[in-house]
Structures are given as C-alpha cells and as structure tokens.
Amino acid sequence: MKEYRTISQIAGPLVFVEKTEPVGYNELVNIVQADGTIKRGQVLDTSDELVVVQCFETTAGIGRDSGVRFLGETIKMPVGRQMLGRILSGSGKPKDGGPEIVPEKRLDIGGAAINPYARDTPRQFIQTGISTIDGTNTLVRGQKLPIFSGSGLPHNEIALQIARQAKVPGSTEEFAVVFAAMGITKEEENQFMQDFERTGALEHAVVFLNLADDPAVERIVTPRLALTTAEYLAFELDYHVLVILTDMTNYCEALRQIGAAREEVPGRRGYPGYMYTDLASIYERAGIIKGKKGSVTQFSILTMPGDDITHPIPDLSGYITEGQIVVSRELHRKGIYPPINVLPSLSRLMNLGIGEKMTREDHKKVSDQLYAGYAEGVDLRGLVAIVGKDALSERDRLFLEFADLFEDRFVRQGHNEDRAIREDTLDLGWELLATLPEEQLVRIDREMIQKFHPRYRKKAAEESGTSSATASDLRSESM
Amino acid sequence: MVTAVDLDAHMYDVVKVGHEQLMGEVIKIQGENIIIQVYEDTAGIRPGEPVENTGLSLAVELGPGLLTSIYDGIQRPLEVLVEKMGDFIERGVTAPGLSHEKKWEFVPVKKAGDTVGPGTIIGEVQETNIVHRIMVPPNLKGGVIREIRTGSFTVEETVCVLEDGTELTMMQKWPVRVPRPVTEKKNPDIPLITGQRILDGLFPIAKGGTAAIPGPFGSGKTVTQQALAKWSDAEIVVYIGCGERGNEMTEVLTEFPELEDPRTGKPLMERTVLIANTSNMPVAAREASVYTGITIAEYFRDMGYDVSLMADSTSRWAEAMREISSRLEEMPGEEGYPAYLAARLSEFYERAGRVETLNQDMGSVTVIGAVSPPGGDFSEPVTQNTLRIVKVFWALDAKLAQRRHFPAINWLNSYSLYLDSLHDWYDENVNPEWNRIRAWAMEVLQKESELQEIVQLVGSDALPEEEQVTIEVARLIREVFLQQNAFDPVDTYCSMAKQYDMLKAIKTYADRASAAQRAGVLTSQIVAIKAKNDLPQVKFEKDYNVLLEKIYAQMEAEFTALKEA
Numbered sequence A: 001m002k003e004y005r006t007i008s009q010i011a012g013p014l015v016f017v018e019k020t021e022p023v024g025y026n027e028l029v030n031i032v033q034a035d036g037t038i039k040r041g042q043v044l045d046t047s048d049e050l051v052v053v054q055c056f057e058t059t060a061g062i063g064r065d066s067g068v069r070f071l072g073e074t075i076k077m078p079v080g081r082q083m084l085g086r087i088l089s090g091s092g093k094p095k096d097g098g099p100e101i102v103p104e105k106r107l108d109i110g111g112a113a114i115n116p117y118a119r120d121t122p123r124q125f126i127q128t129g130i131s132t133i134d135g136t137n138t139l140v141r142g143q144k145l146p147i148f149s150g151s152g153l154p155h156n157e158i159a160l161q162i163a164r165q166a167k168v169p170g171s172t173e174e175f176a177v178v179f180a181a182m183g184i185t186k187e188e189e190n191q192f193m194q195d196f197e198r199t200g201a202l203e204h205a206v207v208f209l210n211l212a213d214d215p216a217v218e219r220i221v222t223p224r225l226a227l228t229t230a231e232y233l234a235f236e237l238d239y240h241v242l243v244i245l246t247d248m249t250n251y252c253e254a255l256r257q258i259g260a261a262r263e264e265v266p267g268r269r270g271y272p273g274y275m276y277t278d279l280a281s282i283y284e285r286a287g288i289i290k291g292k293k294g295s296v297t298q299f300s301i302l303t304m305p306g307d308d309i310t311h312p313i314p315d316l317s318g319y320i321t322e323g324q325i326v327v328s329r330e331l332h333r334k335g336i337y338p339p340i341n342v343l344p345s346l347s348r349l350m351n352l353g354i355g356e357k358m359t360r361e362d363h364k365k366v367s368d369q370l371y372a373g374y375a376e377g378v379d380l381r382g383l384v385a386i387v388g389k390d391a392l393s394e395r396d397r398l399f400l401e402f403a404d405l406f407e408d409r410f411v412r413q414g415h416n417e418d419r420a421i422r423e424d425t426l427d428l429g430w431e432l433l434a435t436l437p438e439e440q441l442v443r444i445d446r447e448m449i450q451k452f453h454p455r456y457r458k459k460a461a462e463e464s465g466t467s468s469a470t471a472s473d474l475r476s477e478s479m
Numbered sequence B: 001m002v003t004a005v006d007l008d009a010h011m012y013d014v015v016k017v018g019h020e021q022l023m024g025e026v027i028k029i030q031g032e033n034i035i036i037q038v039y040e041d042t043a044g045i046r047p048g049e050p051v052e053n054t055g056l057s058l059a060v061e062l063g064p065g066l067l068t069s070i071y072d073g074i075q076r077p078l079e080v081l082v083e084k085m086g087d088f089i090e091r092g093v094t095a096p097g098l099s100h101e102k103k104w105e106f107v108p109v110k111k112a113g114d115t116v117g118p119g120t121i122i123g124e125v126q127e128t129n130i131v132h133r134i135m136v137p138p139n140l141k142g143g144v145i146r147e148i149r150t151g152s153f154t155v156e157e158t159v160c161v162l163e164d165g166t167e168l169t170m171m172q173k174w175p176v177r178v179p180r181p182v183t184e185k186k187n188p189d190i191p192l193i194t195g196q197r198i199l200d201g202l203f204p205i206a207k208g209g210t211a212a213i214p215g216p217f218g219s220g221k222t223v224t225q226q227a228l229a230k231w232s233d234a235e236i237v238v239y240i241g242c243g244e245r246g247n248e249m250t251e252v253l254t255e256f257p258e259l260e261d262p263r264t265g266k267p268l269m270e271r272t273v274l275i276a277n278t279s280n281m282p283v284a285a286r287e288a289s290v291y292t293g294i295t296i297a298e299y300f301r302d303m304g305y306d307v308s309l310m311a312d313s314t315s316r317w318a319e320a321m322r323e324i325s326s327r328l329e330e331m332p333g334e335e336g337y338p339a340y341l342a343a344r345l346s347e348f349y350e351r352a353g354r355v356e357t358l359n360q361d362m363g364s365v366t367v368i369g370a371v372s373p374p375g376g377d378f379s380e381p382v383t384q385n386t387l388r389i390v391k392v393f394w395a396l397d398a399k400l401a402q403r404r405h406f407p408a409i410n411w412l413n414s415y416s417l418y419l420d421s422l423h424d425w426y427d428e429n430v431n432p433e434w435n436r437i438r439a440w441a442m443e444v445l446q447k448e449s450e451l452q453e454i455v456q457l458v459g460s461d462a463l464p465e466e467e468q469v470t471i472e473v474a475r476l477i478r479e480v481f482l483q484q485n486a487f488d489p490v491d492t493y494c495s496m497a498k499q500y501d502m503l504k505a506i507k508t509y510a511d512r513a514s515a516a517q518r519a520g521v522l523t524s525q526i527v528a529i530k531a532k533n534d535l536p537q538v539k540f541e542k543d544y545n546v547l548l549e550k551i552y553a554q555m556e557a558e559f560t561a562l563k564e565a
C-alpha cells in the first residue's frame, strides 16, 4: 500500500493531503507519525490532487513528516455476540483489558436508512415504572424518545432507573442495552459503570466510552458504532435493544468544531446547516422491521444549553425524535424526583401502545385529563402570585391544589420505586382526579367515569359487599 | 456532490455516476465542470469513475399503478426496493415508478375517427375504486384516431394510434420541475371539507386553495396533515413525507388501508399516493420529493379530479435546498437559505389551483404545507416567505399543545382568506344561519381573549356579571367545539351538519343565558346550568341527536325553573 508524505496543511482535526491515485469519499485513512504512532481518519473530500482527511484522534503529533495511507475501504466495524458484557472505547477498541472482538460480521457504520415500507409500527408498551412516563408519556418498543435536560439535573439517574426497570410486562424475550457515552466526565462514567455492575446489567450490555478528555472528533463515530452494534443485535440476533446515548450535546459540539475547521458557512448559532440531516442519521436508527424479532429503542440524553428548549440542539432533536421527556430545574429545586415536567414532554407513539388489551381502556383519557388539570393549575399559580388566593373561585382553588398534589404524588417517586401501570400509575391518577368536581372532567366520557372514578368504584364495591381495593386505598410505597 | 468533466450536459439532466450507476442530477455548469447532485450516498466513489448522461431531466412515470403506491423522493417504489435489496435502502438500485408488467383493463371512450388534442381523455382503467382516465399527453399535439384498442395491456403497450402514426400508451412521462398545462385557472369557491371543526368551522380552505400549518415540534402538524389526508373530501390524496420520520410513514401505511372514506365507505388507501423520503434518506431526493408529489397531483387533476396534497414538511425541503446550495458555495441569503428560496416556494404553491383542464373538465389541486420553524419562531424565512403566498394560515401553538388542547390551532392568530368566496356555499349547503353563527363564535373568542387580560390582573370574580357568562360560553366553544380528538373513532371526523348542530347548541345556551340575565337571574345560577355539562359528550356519540335533544329539553327545563324562582 502506498504511503504518501504529502501533507500540505493541518487545521484542527483536518489534514490536507496531496495524492496521485484516486481515493474514495469516506474511505478510511491511517496517519503514521514519525514516532510510529498510527492515527485513524476518514476522507471528507476528494478531488484529483487533494484529499481532506478528518482525523478521529487529536492531530497533536501529526506533522508534514507524517505518512498517510489510504486503506481503500470505508469504516467497517467488527460485530459479534461476544460484544455483550464488553466495555469499548469511543472508537470501538477494548477498554476493559479483554481480547479484541472476533468479528462475526463487519458492518458499515454509516447505517443505511430502514426502508419505510419494511418498518413495522411500534405498538408494544414498555413499562418503565415511572408514572410521568408510563402514565402520561408512554414509551413503546422501537421508539426514539430522548431526555431533554440541563446541566446539573438528575438525567443520568432517570436514565439508569429506566434501564433498570424497563420491561414489557409478561415478556421474557432477550434484551440488551447498548450504552454510548460521548464526552461525559469520569465521575459520570463511574456513576453509570457502578450501577451497571451493581445490578448485573453489564452482562447484557455493550458499553462505548468517549470521555470528556478523549478527542472530540471521535464523538462523531461513537454513536454510529453503538447503533451499528444495536442493529446487529436486534435484526440479526433477535434482541430487544435499548440504546442509551449520552450526551448528544457533546456530539453536536464536535460536529460544530469540524464544520468550523472546514470553514463551512455556519447555520443557526454556529452549528452546521446540515445538523438536522446528520442528527436524523443517528436518531432514525431505531424501530422495528417486519418479520424480525428484535427491536431498537433509543433513549438519548441531551443537556439544553442554558435550559433553552429552542436552542438548535434540542430543537432539531425534537423535530426528529418521537417526543421528548423534559427534566425541569424548577421541580428539581422543589426537591421532586424525578423532576419531569409533563407539560412540555410528549410521547408521540403513546397512542399506539396504550388502551384496552395493552394497558387499560381509560389510559388515554386519564392522561389527557391529568394534563389539562395540571396545566390549568400551573396557570393559576401565576394568577395567584398577582391577585392572591382569595380572589380565586372555588373551582380555581381546586385546580390549584390539584397541581400541587399532582407534583407531590404523581410526579414524585422513589429512585427504586417501580410502579405498575394499572394498579399504581393509573389508579393514582384517578385518585388525584377525584379531588376535582366531576363535571370538570370533560376529557373523560361518562362511561369511563362510571367505571373507574373512585366514587363509583367504591359504590360498586360496597354494593357487591366485597372489600376489593379501591383506588383511594393505594398508596405509593417505597420512597 | 460530484464534479464531472468532459460531459455533454444540460442543467437538470439526469446522469448515472460511477461504476455503481448512482442516479444524479446536473445542478450547476461551470465552464468544463459539470456539478452533479447525487440522489444516493456517495461513500467510496473515486475520482476517475465514469459519468453517463441520460440526456433527460428528472421525470415521473404517470399511469395506472400510482394509487396505493409508496415512493421515495425520485419515484422509486419502496415496496419494490424491499424486494430488490432488503429492509435497508442500499444504493445503486433503480426501479421504474410503475410496474411495466402488470396488465390493466383499458376501456376506450373515444373511437376511430375522433379528433383528440393534448389532454383529451381517450379511455379509462378501473385502477382501484377510482377510475383512472387515460389522456393524450399534454406535450403531444394530437390528431385523428386511426385505431383504438380494448382489452388488457401493460402501460408500455400501445392502446391507440393516431392518423399520423403517433402511438399512445397508458403511461406518460413528465418532468417534475415543469407545471402541467391547463386551459384556465378558476377562482376557488367550494370548500374542501375536512371534518375538522376548527378548520371547516373557523378557517376553511377552498378546493384548489393553499394553506400552511406552521408550528414548533410536537404541536400537531403531522396529526393534522394526516387527519386531512384521511377525512378531507378530495377524490385523490397525495401525501409527501419530506424529511420526516420513518415511523410516521409506516403508521400511514398500516392505518390507511383499514380506514374507510366516511362518504363513500371505500378504503382510504385506494385514493392515496404516498411519497416518503424520510430525514435519513438522501437530501437530494428529499429536494426532489416535493416536485414528484405535485406532478402526480397535477396529473390526477388533469383527469378532472379534486386532489389534495399534503407536504410534511416544507421546511425540510427548504433545508435540503440550503444544504445543496451551501455545497455549491452559492451566496447565502437569509439564515443561510439560498436567495431563490422565496421563488421556489411560490412556484410550488402556484401549482395549486382550481382549473379547467385541457379536456374541459373542472379539477383542482389543494396544497397544504407543514412548516417547522426553528425554535417555533414564526419570523424565520421559510414561515415568512410561505405566509406571503398562501391564503390560509393555521397557526399551531405550543402552549395549547402542552395543555393537550388539540388541534392546537390558535384561533386568534389563524386566518382564512377564502371566507368571502365560500360564503354562498355554506349558505346553500350547510345552513343559511351558518355564516352568522360562525361570526358570532369568533366574536366570543375574541372577546374572551380581551377579558382574559383583565382576569389576569384582577381575578375572574371581579368581572361584570355579563362578561362572566361570556367567559363561560367561550369555554364551551373551546372545549366542546374547537377541541377535537383525532384518535377517537367518532370524534376524528365531524360532518358539517354535526358541526352546525354543536355550535347551534352552544349559541342556544348563550342566548338563553342572556335572556335569563335580563330577567334578573343570578349569573352563578346561569353558569351552573347542568344541561351543558353533557355537551362534550356529543362529540363522542355517533347518533348524537338523541343526546342533543335531551340536552335541549333539560336546558329548557332548567332555565324555566330559574325564571320562575
């Protein structure tokens, strides 16, 4: 293989090389430093004389005396069942002292788009045990649902709780977790790794770690390696895979850095104009395929710079993902865990996974009514701040109290509290709704009210003489 | 993007790039350099590989077989692609838009000796429950028919021969970037009935009209577009998923075949053509998808059909233009979009319209575009340039969506410029009272928003008695009439008659309330009338008249009792 010593320019992560043979776009490159160290890169631009190489590692140490070899192939990743239980670097090299991965297959990491015609509709309810998710923002298998958070908020705890508790009630199918960290701190790494080890989750997990002090450009490949692994596990080995990507904000920063080094015309707030398309090539790699047993469900975490949901990173993400779970600083300050603000949160696939035969027939309406009631109560808080509680009508006072109750009982729960959808979450919802006048429950039809409203249930129980548990008997237990 | 040299090419010619023959389009010619936008991923393509010019511009195949199909942005049938290359979209595979093998039963409507011109309908094919009318392509000059055949043919076989020897098949090709000709554009004066109360009731769109639905993520663009695709009384629906989610298209694919047209009882899928170029499919094909869709829509219009086209989302289309333009290193305009953004948008919406076809029939293309403004900020270029063109604006509102008021269309910011031209239609076809009641409802909502400002300062108890009733009536209009659950089997579609009945019931309460007030009844008692509590339930009842009568009777009784007390 020919080695060129024709580096003409180095700028940030980019290396410009003059060459004579044709080199393909996206081909893999080895850069050999004078001291023998080999660094990996990828062709970004290619013309008759010049090639632009994006180096995955730091360009420190690369100089005009370094050699460049074009490997004649695009990035292919070795994948295999043995990856389960392994910890790999952000570029896929073993980091746990274990052996190299023996490949069952080598796959292109770019990942082709799933043909929409081949997709199957996700409709299987995943119970996370968290009421604000299961009850009001339900997750289904094959969905991509990110957590929009802010720095210093407990998004990692939430993600871990979900990874621990997530299950399809009644199912015993094989599952796996693929975890990819991009630019997280050592401390965060410990938090994740300890939890994985403590709970035995590591056995079913493949971990990719790109830490804060690892090269930023490596972050561009890390999520793609993770998703390639996930697709292999799901669509060739029949696993139900939960992919956790954290922190997508660091990924986007790396993207911006490369854009700047290429002197591209920047888009909104300095991020590349193609960031939507680029993010889509990550987020869209989730779903179910007709005739395949496995699934890829994506849970990515991103921290909103300045808690601003209109910032390009959460904004473009929200346009691609199937909803979002928003973590709120205000609820966190009030000491509520998990501080999930349901109002801006959304699960778009919720309707597919809930209802009769899946969760319960009243699920949708209870959720809508909880939303409406909470939104109204939260609005009234603003009014109370101006006119005082006394100026409120009786009806308004009830809504105000409802909002407090909702946060305290429905939102708040323990780190290890795993609530069942019907008995815990939905019945709790009814219990809270019962504090509102019945005619205010306009989102719920008569039939449902008569079947599920605690007042009627109690009556029914009394009439039949049994002492079956009514909703008001249920308390959230462990805190 | 690929640059070719030594290629004899014209702008927008379709070319085949490299050993894998990837499809691309010439988008810039600079001296010797021909710049090509490739519709597929270009990883691994090396300088020196061959480029071949087809000499044709990007065109779609039009003929029997379009309905129920799902295509990518350049009309490759996704179903065929699954057969050819599996579950993932690999590159270098081509497939014709129409099946060239399938045979269709052709029934002529013209006979030998008849004279036909461009656009003349010469025969029919029962494609689904829809009759596909076969036309002389608009770019042929026509003539006298020498022979016309009856029977089973593929789309490539000749069904008709003219005296000058011209052979006609059931398929025509049309370049997507060129509008198909019509005899004359007419004024749109018939509403497109959508079954969505806030749209039909407050902000209607006309057949052949244009509308935009801008909104931040999660506010309901897709759900609204899909509701329109399902329930609007168009005869043909073209739905373009442009740079959006794969799962959304799958949802349409699984859901539509199970749904029935509420008017004809026929499966909705049979009138639908889907274009799906999801966000992770190549950007160049995304740019083309909108043209592919509108060309198919125009083709059905030319048969004399009312077609409606949904484009979700035009912002992703604009972004595709921006990505391509920035790779060409063109001088960027506002926010990096190319300077020709406004022109492209208006050219696209200009292809909508109610027309007299070349065959002298009436047909229409209604265009409804979703817009996804960054950060939900309507002042950005795509929203602004779109609003300058379209006649109907349905403004989605994150605040409403957050409290699950759906459809989250803001009734204060939205507008329809078709109200005047549709006035008579409503008079004749719904109820002579309709236009008045509609105006009344808008007034109440307007008034409520003014009152809300006062309430925010002093609390609701401080409002004058009369205004407290207004607040209650406005609440009913919002919660009963405007809110509509797209996922409830009954509420998802609301006929014009039901819309009228619902609004009329609210108005009756309002009228009775002010009469009672004048007679000295306490406001708190008026607001406490129980009969109206059942109004929301009307939405979910199929045979709602029984319930509505009960409500009227109870309302009557309650008001009478109040007056007597």
Ligand SMILES: Nc1ncnc2c1ncn2[C@@H]1O[C@H](COP(=O)(O)OP(=O)(O)OP(=O)(O)O)[C@@H](O)[C@H]1O
Pocket: A318, A319, A320, A346, A347, A348, A349, B215, B216, B217, B218, B219, B220, B221, B222, B223, B224, B244, B372, B401, B406, B407, B408, B484, B485, B486, B487
């Ligand atoms: N008419 C409606 N009835 C009930 N629910 C609705 C309605 N409209 C929207 N929703 C709810 O809002 C969610 C988001 O709607 P939708 O997917 O249409 O948003 P969007 O504006 O298209 O977002 P994006 O731009 O990100 O695609 C839906 O999943 C649904 O839960």
